[in-house]
Amino acid sequence: MNLHFTEEQEMMRKMVKEFAQSEIAPFVERMEQGEFPRDILRKMAELGLMGITIPEEYGGAGMDFISYIIAIHEISKVSATVGVILSVHTSVGTNPILYFGTEEQKKKYVPKLASGEYLGAFCLTEPSAGSDAKSLKTKAIRQGDYYMLNGSKVFITNGGEADTYIVFARTNPNEEGSRGISAFIVEKDTPGFIVGKDEKKMGLHGSRTVQILFEDAKVPAENLLGEEGQGFKIAMANLDAGRIGIAAQSLGIAEAALEYAAAYAKERIQFGKPIAEQQGVAFKLADMATAVEAARLLVYRAAFLRATGLPCGKEASMAKLFASRTAMEAAIEAVQIFGGNGYTKDYPVERLFRDAKICEIYEGTSEIQRIVISKQL
Numbered sequence: 001m002n003l004h005f006t007e008e009q010e011m012m013r014k015m016v017k018e019f020a021q022s023e024i025a026p027f028v029e030r031m032e033q034g035e036f037p038r039d040i041l042r043k044m045a046e047l048g049l050m051g052i053t054i055p056e057e058y059g060g061a062g063m064d065f066i067s068y069i070i071a072i073h074e075i076s077k078v079s080a081t082v083g084v085i086l087s088v089h090t091s092v093g094t095n096p097i098l099y100f101g102t103e104e105q106k107k108k109y110v111p112k113l114a115s116g117e118y119l120g121a122f123c124l125t126e127p128s129a130g131s132d133a134k135s136l137k138t139k140a141i142r143q144g145d146y147y148m149l150n151g152s153k154v155f156i157t158n159g160g161e162a163d164t165y166i167v168f169a170r171t172n173p174n175e176e177g178s179r180g181i182s183a184f185i186v187e188k189d190t191p192g193f194i195v196g197k198d199e200k201k202m203g204l205h206g207s208r209t210v211q212i213l214f215e216d217a218k219v220p221a222e223n224l225l226g227e228e229g230q231g232f233k234i235a236m237a238n239l240d241a242g243r244i245g246i247a248a249q250s251l252g253i254a255e256a257a258l259e260y261a262a263a264y265a266k267e268r269i270q271f272g273k274p275i276a277e278q279q280g281v282a283f284k285l286a287d288m289a290t291a292v293e294a295a296r297l298l299v300y301r302a303a304f305l306r307a308t309g310l311p312c313g314k315e316a317s318m319a320k321l322f323a324s325r326t327a328m329e330a331a332i333e334a335v336q337i338f339g340g341n342g343y344t345k346d347y348p349v350e351r352l353f354r355d356a357k358i359c360e361i362y363e364g365t366s367e368i369q370r371i372v373i374s375k376q377l
């Protein structure tokens with residue numbers, strides 16, 4: 001594994017970093033008030049960021065997976081909200097079509113997703129099927145040229161804003177396990193596709209998370225993704241790479257917490273000297289920096305495996321497990337170093353603290369990552 005970025009990757013990093021600071025940072029407060037960052041996404045689309053890894057023939061930028069991870073990482077340092085919108089749109093909203101779609105499906109949907117004209121979402125989780133994803137109950141019954149979908153999905157990131165949804169439903173009611181599940185591309189205007197409750201979340205206030213209901217939703221048979229019964233594998237295969245995206249988002253949060261805490265500790269004077277020169281705080285910063293460095297290596301190692309087409313499921317889970325814990329711990333320590341100021345909304349570490357928590361939950365909880373890792377030992 002090369003520990004240095006290529007010239008192209010370094011250019012990507014600088015471009016995204018500048019964009020995040022000049023365009024996303026001034027918008028953070030509005031996102032905190034609950035505004036979805038439509039304008040930011042439009043500007044990201046102009047820069048090719050909505051289709052970084054999509055081949056040029058399907059309208060993407062044709063860059064490698066590491067460049068994509070660099071983008072999520074740098075964006076999330078400024079806004080974890082924008083980071084998750086991009087990660088879900090790409091890893092699990094677009095890639096399932098690119099990797100499992102027919103040529104017609106790819107031509108119809110991927111260029112629109114890659115250009116940012118469409119936003120993508122992913123509907124796996126249900127009220128009674130979270131970690132145990134294969135127990136999902138949404139049904140898709142074939143009726144002539146259509147599948148009739150009935151059921152409900154929860155915690156759908158980008159839901160209500162997205163144009164296309166990768167939906168997992170049971171096509172074979174007699175098959176209880178993963179093999180009865182199929183995947184579909186569902187357009188937002190499908191009759192019977194209903195956007196339900198908007199979740200009020202602890203963090204990521206600018207990202208939309210909703211329930212999605214299917215009430216006799218008529219999905220054209222040609223929108224079946226892959227073959228009947230292949231849906232669970234499509235979900236799992238795309239979550240492998242998706243988890244590296246969430247690991248990169250976590251890394252961005254952790255790095256931001258470290259940088260804010262170190263800068264504050266150098267300026268804050270107590271007992272006659274900067275608190276950074278007092279060992280209790282200095283050691284906290286040393287531990288944070290060490291964990292961030294370890295998380296960075298795990299994230300980019302998993303990204304390197306993925307970019308070179310090697311199996312990366314275990315490494316993706318390790319990266320997500322460790323980086324999300326690092327984000328949470330770094331945010332906790334950053335708030336502690338800021339003291340009373342850290343507990344107020346006048347300083348950014350309070351937001352990092354709230355945003356970090358979800359990284360240990362979505363795209364597979366930390367407990368699920370441990371299952372994936374331990375199964376491969």
Ligand code: CAA
Binds near residue numbers: 088122125156363368
């Ligand atoms: N790639 C391809 N196929 C895979 C796979 C992978 N990574 N992992 C499992 N499979 C296949 C298995 O080979 C098996 O196939 P066969 O039946 O042909 O043998 C089938 O899938 C079932 O596998 P398991 O028996 O291992 O399934 P399980 O139920 O024991 O465990 C799990 C699977 C890892 C626990 C899985 O249910 C899981 O990942 N749960 C967490 C769900 C999750 O991550 N949800 C995220 C929602 S999306 C989200 O959060 C987006 C967002 O908003 C940010």
